Amino acid sequence: MSNGGGVASSTTHLLDFLEEPIPGVGTYDDFHTIDWVREKCKDRERHRKINSKKKESSWEFSKSVYDAWSGWLVVTLTGLASGALAGLIDIAADWLNDLKEGVCLSAMWFNHEQCCWTSNETTFAERDKCPQWKSWAELILGQAEGPGSYIMNYFMYIYWALSFAFLAVLLVKVFAPYACGSGIPEIKTILSGFIIRGYLGKWTLLIKTITLVLAVASGLSLGKEGPLVHVACCCGNIFSYLFPKYSKNEAKKREVLSAASAAGVSVAFGAPIGGVLFSLEEVSYYFPLKTLWRSFFAALVAAFVLRSINPFGNSRLVLFYVEYHTPWYLFELLPFILLGVFGGLWGSTRFGKYPVLEVILVTAITAVVAFPNPYTRQNTSMLIKELFTDCGPLESSQLCQYRSQMNGSKAFNETPNRPSAPGVYAAMWQLCLALIFKVVITIFTFGLKVPSGLFIPSMAIGAIAGRIVGIAMEQLAYYHHDWFIFKEWCEVGADCITPGLYAMVGAAACLGGVTRMTVSLVVIVFELTGGLEYIVPLMAAVMTSKWVGDAFGRAGIYESHIRLNGYPFLDAKEEFTHTTLAREVMRPRRSDPPLAVLTQDDLSVEELQAVISETSYNGFPVIVSKESQRLVGFALRRDITIAIENARRKQEGIVLASRVYFTQHAPTLPADSPRPLKLRSILDMSPFTVTDHTPMEIVVDIFRKLGLRQCLVTHNGRLLGIITKKDILRHMAQMANQDPDTIMFN
């Protein structure tokens, strides 16, 4: 060692740390960024302590086993809770949704379908008409048919929709403002290392669960899928409080949250693998392989629970399960890519942000316009299911009313020849109107102060567009089977276009446009539909939609939302391409006052408090002396304040004139000086440093990959300045010609 001063052995250093666990040191304020490196070190320290003790007694040993398994335990609990809540929400939303149309007289708590299950009198064809189920018109007017009952049903539909929406918005407004929206942008920000207290708390969970049911049932054009991720993350956060390993460590807690978001998507779509990939590609920031396995497990457990609850009554994880029986042909790539373009355009739409009262207005308009059109009145998930489904002999949907060649009568298609019948034409018109309506109303719905996801509405829009294109292609192939492309690929008389496949591709494209996911999206759609053979069309559409979306509007919906809220989110996807060097970004700038630093052993408590009160920085570099400017370490403002308060309360003889020292040994002081205050335990002795010549691209990379909050800048071994995450984000905003003051938090 070339110099001897201040070199403490590692054990001393560690003992120092353990000696004085000042309460509060190492925690964070609300709306602040965590220090990933420090959190990870704290966890390893804790782990070593448990490991070293485990041979002492069987109690300590069982504690260590419990600790080792607590990660699996917490993700299991989270998976169980997410699955159960998702099942509950599905069932409750179904019931409330059917309440808009009528009630089950034999058992109030049955929805329409369950009500008719218990009836023995109905045949398969009339499965949704049974005497136990009464529409509101039947109940109130006593008649089931006629214009009067139609108007009564229409009125009750609007009445219930407004009631649900009003109740939802009221609950959100009064009890848990954080419960609105999908929550995914905030979860992304939280996972990147930001603190938003209460965002994942029990109140948010309770209110979000209730209002989600109400919002879905109100018939607004929104999905429960995004909010389910928020619900799952709340579960993860709440269960992590049972385990000190997770509750006391912000980095470890985020591992649980990553797994929880995988479980959320897993139950939202019945897609466990898609959920893991979603967590990896879209929301997570720090995703070690251990988290991959745990996410996988959480997603599995959640899917398992949901499957046991069986809310869809089809004993499948998958609501939209379809099987197509024809392959796809090369020429179909063109319409698929066109659907991708449509999806990209949809994804670059700007969505609204509307205040509370407009919820009622949007709900009223939605209800009024949606009721007459069967494609907008029905549950969006059911609509998607119908659009995805291929026409088979058993299919009773209007979309499948093809004219049979033989007798010209309307009949369910069993021959491969498929000229369209009036039913299909009517369905096409209704679909076109539904498409326009869904596009307009979804733009206004997203941003309302109720729990709302964009997944299902986007999928519905894509599925409608896709089905329209699919039917058009099908009729084209039927009427022009002598065209070169059709002649080449479609055998005469054989079925060669599957309109349901177009709906599926369209849905994937629109979802991809909005979220800019690629791999995870293909996996989700593919788990959702069971359409394993159709990866290539899905991939083509999703890639196109991503390219088009990126070309038109740079960021996906989550990134836009994060930017709008000014959260300090350092996106791993955006590359920093400028040539600036660290010293051009660091503070102090040329015109600024010099950097606020602390010297390691010649400040008094009073001087230290003065530095803290005069500045608003979150931390201060500690140097050997003002002359040498050689860096010793870094101390956080919050920790210094807590440590001084703690010392003045607990240690005797600490007064304003006490000398503060960060070195291993107390400096030699005159005999009459007051007792000095040792603050080495709060000093971070391994602060990150870069030289002033380091290109900012490297600095940004370091911040991203290591999750830093700040980094010190040196030149030839001397301290020059400091760069914080906020500085970087502001610099990036400036470089992109945006207002740097939109970055609000540190």
Place this chain on the structure above:
Amino acid sequence: MSNGGGVASSTTHLLDFLEEPIPGVGTYDDFHTIDWVREKCKDRERHRKINSKKKESSWEFSKSVYDAWSGWLVVTLTGLASGALAGLIDIAADWLNDLKEGVCLSAMWFNHEQCCWTSNETTFAERDKCPQWKSWAELILGQAEGPGSYIMNYFMYIYWALSFAFLAVLLVKVFAPYACGSGIPEIKTILSGFIIRGYLGKWTLLIKTITLVLAVASGLSLGKEGPLVHVACCCGNIFSYLFPKYSKNEAKKREVLSAASAAGVSVAFGAPIGGVLFSLEEVSYYFPLKTLWRSFFAALVAAFVLRSINPFGNSRLVLFYVEYHTPWYLFELLPFILLGVFGGLWGSTRFGKYPVLEVILVTAITAVVAFPNPYTRQNTSMLIKELFTDCGPLESSQLCQYRSQMNGSKAFNETPNRPSAPGVYAAMWQLCLALIFKVVITIFTFGLKVPSGLFIPSMAIGAIAGRIVGIAMEQLAYYHHDWFIFKEWCEVGADCITPGLYAMVGAAACLGGVTRMTVSLVVIVFELTGGLEYIVPLMAAVMTSKWVGDAFGRAGIYESHIRLNGYPFLDAKEEFTHTTLAREVMRPRRSDPPLAVLTQDDLSVEELQAVISETSYNGFPVIVSKESQRLVGFALRRDITIAIENARRKQEGIVLASRVYFTQHAPTLPADSPRPLKLRSILDMSPFTVTDHTPMEIVVDIFRKLGLRQCLVTHNGRLLGIITKKDILRHMAQMANQDPDTIMFN
């Protein structure tokens, strides 16, 4: 700025860099580690240069467009080539494999199946018996039946197997020693930033393609899946030479290789999404989202090409496509988990490493033992397909010969009741023998000096074990349908156990045990089989197999192989859990001579050369002066040597006595001194530094995440020592009580 000396403006620094592009500076020696940070900076620099020029002329603009699209172009080419080669290998291996049994007289280049396609005389049931196809016995002895012809066929089978194996091992030995094995461990190492020249070259590609066909056809217990990843990576490497963006930048080249490995798995298993996940989870080191998309695309293109070539003749991407019609039940989780345990045990087997000559021995034993048993004689992929397939009315496999309840005769099962028939018993015995044989022979086969993958043999072992368990469960359920578990779940007379599903789960478990993959494996199996409903059993088995494997033998097969070869691979999966600090790992140690450093402006060329020749370090820190020990930058040995040689050849007046300076301005020298040599352009002015108090866990994290080669250690702003990747790996080996000298490269 607190100090003025040596502070150059950023533009000057960049101009400096551009002024003197010394040829050779910035390249690497064979078996050395690359510097990720430097490579990425170089690429951004290049990108900026092209971007700034693009408005100058339309030529420059089109160059910039070409540059922007070259990433997509190179992955497209790689995908195309990988798909085409995979198809070619499939077809050639099939043909050679059938050559062991006979030839097609009507067309020599047809394999058995194709030969009989052209025959009109055969019925569906006898589709593999047609007059054009002659077995060797028929050709040579003129008779198709009888013991003589059996022995002749047996002999010819062994003869061809030995010939193929001998040719394969000879070609590998003489032309391309790098072509042996699966190549995945080396590709992992290369992707982590290591240079192995020629490993992905054209010779390796050519020889590996040919010998892979021979090795597969020889009937050895090996698969083509791992080697196909190597083949795809060779294609990626070769195509990257068409684009200077990739050929001149080792980091960018690795992005192409990541995409190529995804394409390799995509064609190996017909699993594009699984391929991307494999690349992400298993082989890649640096995997930005851009690479995710490109990998996705490469995998897509490769799968597409393979589908067009259609080597399996079923117009599916998937060879083993199966559809099961019964759901699985909760109690089946127990056998699935047992299969997971079996897979984990298989994965903790130690595989052999055997030299060249033993190839012949192993081939001979394989051929002799394999021929009599139909389950070992047939192509392993076909075996797996048969084991996965559920027994349906059309299934002619011996495994499906169940006794019909009605008349007691052997009949294909159409009723749900399934007592076993003698055919099934015989099949069970043969399967048990096949299992033992496969386990033993695979252990000896892996490590032979021929291209060999472990995926398919592992899957076969798992599938055999799974099928055995499945049939056992099925018979148990049949004969004891009054047991509680069966009574609860299986309706009387209904089919409740699917033995094919057990085979699938077993295959996944064994593959998982060997590779320790989780999510990517489930996705691969799932794409492979189309068994979408069976994620939960797959996940349960794969997780179990991973846990058991981890508990018995710590590392997967690739990690073990990497360790055996002493490659400097810093595994992202293993956590560093020790309490050592940076200064305990850094060199110089207490007993060592002091650190070899260069001073920034007072060395002569002669002194510099002396430092270089006296030490063997790969680089030297540059400091302000010996007294201050303040760090200026870092210069690489290779760069210094090249720069001095270059200067002495090209710059006049550079002699041994010339002063070398790394500062911006030349030091003031006496009037008669020779022309000084400026070496600032090779100086890395942003070396990574950590303090001596930094815990090694953080240092290891930095090395992993940023891909560093070395890091300097300071104390209070003064240089103390250096830590290289090799130091870290040796320290980790020491901590794990392994021999640190097994780490051979830097």
